[in-house]
Amino acid sequence: MSSVLYQKVVKSFGALNVLRSLDLAVPDHKFLALLGPSGCGKTTALRILAGLDMPSAGKVFIGERDVTRLQPRDRDIAMVFQSYALYPQMTVAENIGYPLWIRGTPDAGRKAKIGEVAAILEIGHLLDRRPRQLSGGQRQRVALARAIVRDPAAFLMDEPLSNLDARLRLTMRGEIKRLCQRLSATTIYVTHDQVEALTMADFVAVMHGGELQQMAPPIEIYDRPANRFVATFVGNPPMNILPAALSEKGVIVAGKVVPLDAARLAACRAASVAEIGLRPEDCSAAAADTPDALQGEIYVVEPMGNETLVNVRLEGGNVSVRAGREFRGVVGESIGVAFDPANACFFNSAGLTAVHRVNNNGRVT
Numbered sequence: 001m002s003s004v005l006y007q008k009v010v011k012s013f014g015a016l017n018v019l020r021s022l023d024l025a026v027p028d029h030k031f032l033a034l035l036g037p038s039g040c041g042k043t044t045a046l047r048i049l050a051g052l053d054m055p056s057a058g059k060v061f062i063g064e065r066d067v068t069r070l071q072p073r074d075r076d077i078a079m080v081f082q083s084y085a086l087y088p089q090m091t092v093a094e095n096i097g098y099p100l101w102i103r104g105t106p107d108a109g110r111k112a113k114i115g116e117v118a119a120i121l122e123i124g125h126l127l128d129r130r131p132r133q134l135s136g137g138q139r140q141r142v143a144l145a146r147a148i149v150r151d152p153a154a155f156l157m158d159e160p161l162s163n164l165d166a167r168l169r170l171t172m173r174g175e176i177k178r179l180c181q182r183l184s185a186t187t188i189y190v191t192h193d194q195v196e197a198l199t200m201a202d203f204v205a206v207m208h209g210g211e212l213q214q215m216a217p218p219i220e221i222y223d224r225p226a227n228r229f230v231a232t233f234v235g236n237p238p239m240n241i242l243p244a245a246l247s248e249k250g251v252i253v254a255g256k257v258v259p260l261d262a263a264r265l266a267a268c269r270a271a272s273v274a275e276i277g278l279r280p281e282d283c284s285a286a287a288a289d290t291p292d293a294l295q296g297e298i299y300v301v302e303p304m305g306n307e308t309l310v311n312v313r314l315e316g317g318n319v320s321v322r323a324g325r326e327f328r329g330v331v332g333e334s335i336g337v338a339f340d341p342a343n344a345c346f347f348n349s350a351g352l353t354a355v356h357r358v359n360n361n362g363r364v365t
């Protein structure tokens with residue numbers, strides 16, 4: 001296994017700039033999720049690493065090796081595509097063994113290795129079938145088996161779960177995570193599903209418009225988003241964003257002054273804060289006339305079984321609140337929204353996070 005490095009990688013298709021100087025380093029043995037909305041350049045970034053596309057500028061390294069100009073077969077990586085790309089005329093065993101056959105691995109060694117990876121992925125009983133005789137989840141396992149059958153320097157996976165139904169996706173999410181931990185494999189996993197990224201990865205790289213927004217461990221992406229885009233792309237329901245102004249004592253949100261301690265207020269002032277960000281779980285439903293709560297009106301109530309999502313219309317915009325399962329408010333009712341400003345983050349007018357939530361040490365950052 002090896003580390004992976006993108007160095008100032010640019011990719012344009014004619015006038016369309018798809019990657020605008022991508023710098024990204026994936027440490028050896030780590031699982032990186034490349035997360036971003038449709039069209040942000042995720043697949044393009046993977047294809048450049050795999051050698052299926054050439055960058056317009058910049059370099060890619062696998063381990064110490066500059067592989068930018070190498071043929072795909074000389075890069076020692078394995079890629080799992082969304083479509084699985086199995087050979088329909090071959091059996092499962094032949095599909096899995098194909099990368100070894102190409103390399104001239106003798107029959108006996110190949111057979112043993114096929115058996116070994118088929119056992120890991122629990123598809124040993126399917127080896128004589130053709131891909132058309134398999135379910136989506138079984139095909140997906142075969143594609144994974146084919147990727148791990150030779151020990152590549154890195155695994156690249158492009159939305160490998162997107163063709164599966166919701167239930168199977170959930171199961172395979174855990175299975176792939178286990179598999180990658182067991183193999184201790186350097187992995188780049190492309191997804192537009194923020195839950196997949198957070199649950200599976202050691203690091204999440206969030207992309208938008210061909211640019212890397214932030215790369216960090218999942219919890220940091222969630223708790224300390226670099227900007228408004230990351231803050232709202234990760235989390236479901238997304239972080240609430242409201243216009244914010246400063247007063248002598250605190251921040252003015254939805255027509256109400258919420259007191260801030262002196263250090264936080266000074267940090268907000270220095271940064272010319274324009275908006276406040278609040279996660280739904282950091283907001284709570286309060287009685288309509290609660291003194292320090294924002295005042296609003298219930299817009300939608302969504303019982304989820306274990307909790308209730310309440311959407312509240314405030315001056316300045318709507319917010320989502322995670323309330324308990326016992327929540328009994330009805331649409332149109334007046335309601336208070338309470339929050340601890342220590343859990344809020346603040347954005348400047350450029351959309352960058354100027355003041356983060358207070359961390360565990362009580363340090364203002």
Ligand SMILES: Nc1ncnc2c1ncn2[C@@H]1O[C@H](COP(=O)(O)OP(=O)(O)OP(=O)(O)O)[C@@H](O)[C@H]1O
Pocket residue numbers: 013016018036037038039040041042043044045192
């Ligand atoms: N061969 C190509 N020629 C021209 N434009 C392309 C080509 N490949 C990709 N693009 C464009 O580049 C942009 C990024 O595409 P890419 O496939 O990398 O996005 P993505 O992040 O993988 O999106 P998705 O989540 O939908 O798969 C898109 O606007 C796409 O239309």
Ligand SMILES: [Mg+2]
Pocket residue numbers: 042043044158
């Ligand atoms: Mg894609």
